[in-house]
Amino acid sequence: MEERRYQKEMVHKYEACEGVFDTVSQIRNHFAKVSSPTLDILVDMAEEFSQSISLNELAQRHHFTSSYISKRIKQDTEYSFIEILNAIRLMNAAKFLAEGDKVNRACEKAGFNDQRYFSQIFKRVFHCSPSEYKKQENMVSGIRFHEILEHIAKSKWSREDGEDDTAL
Numbered sequence: 001m002e003e004r005r006y007q008k009e010m011v012h013k014y015e016a017c018e019g020v021f022d023t024v025s026q027i028r029n030h031f032a033k034v035s036s037p038t039l040d041i042l043v044d045m046a047e048e049f050s051q052s053i054s055l056n057e058l059a060q061r062h063h064f065t066s067s068y069i070s071k072r073i074k075q076d077t078e079y080s081f082i083e084i085l086n087a088i089r090l091m092n093a094a095k096f097l098a099e100g101d102k103v104n105r106a107c108e109k110a111g112f113n114d115q116r117y118f119s120q121i122f123k124r125v126f127h128c129s130p131s132e133y134k135k136q137e138n139m140v141s142g143i144r145f146h147e148i149l150e151h152i153a154k155s156k157w158s159r160e161d162g163e164d165d166t167a168l
Helices: 002-018 023-030 036-047 055-062 066-077 081-098 103-109 115-126 130-135 145-155
Strands: none
Touching: 023 036, 023 081, 023 145, 036 055, 036 066, 036 081, 055 066, 066 081, 081 103, 081 115, 081 130, 081 145, 103 115, 103 130, 115 130, 115 145
């Protein structure tokens, strides 16, 4: 427990120095202690968040089965594939909104296929709609991957549009 708290503090300090929007760096820092194959998969997710990402595709690319990747991600990170992917996408959507994108464009650029679903989970994490968030002052300074991820995990979203976790 103490080690996790220390890790969060160090990640927060690093992000403050380096800037919060480098998704790959945030993934690498937050999951520094996971196995190399798992980290490679998480980095792929961070690099390709705007595209359709599936466990099957990642499994083929990394020469594993989709069930193995799913279990390995959960085992190594304590979060599910979909929780991590949604956190990555929400963090980037907030960035796009802060940069002036319209809600529908930010939703699309972040890799969400359904604006209604996007708005629902955005509101649960940020406690305001994407439109309201866009109007706020100093919204950029509060975007941290690990905080979004923990909030998502507490809320336990597991599916998008009733689809299976493997196909987003």
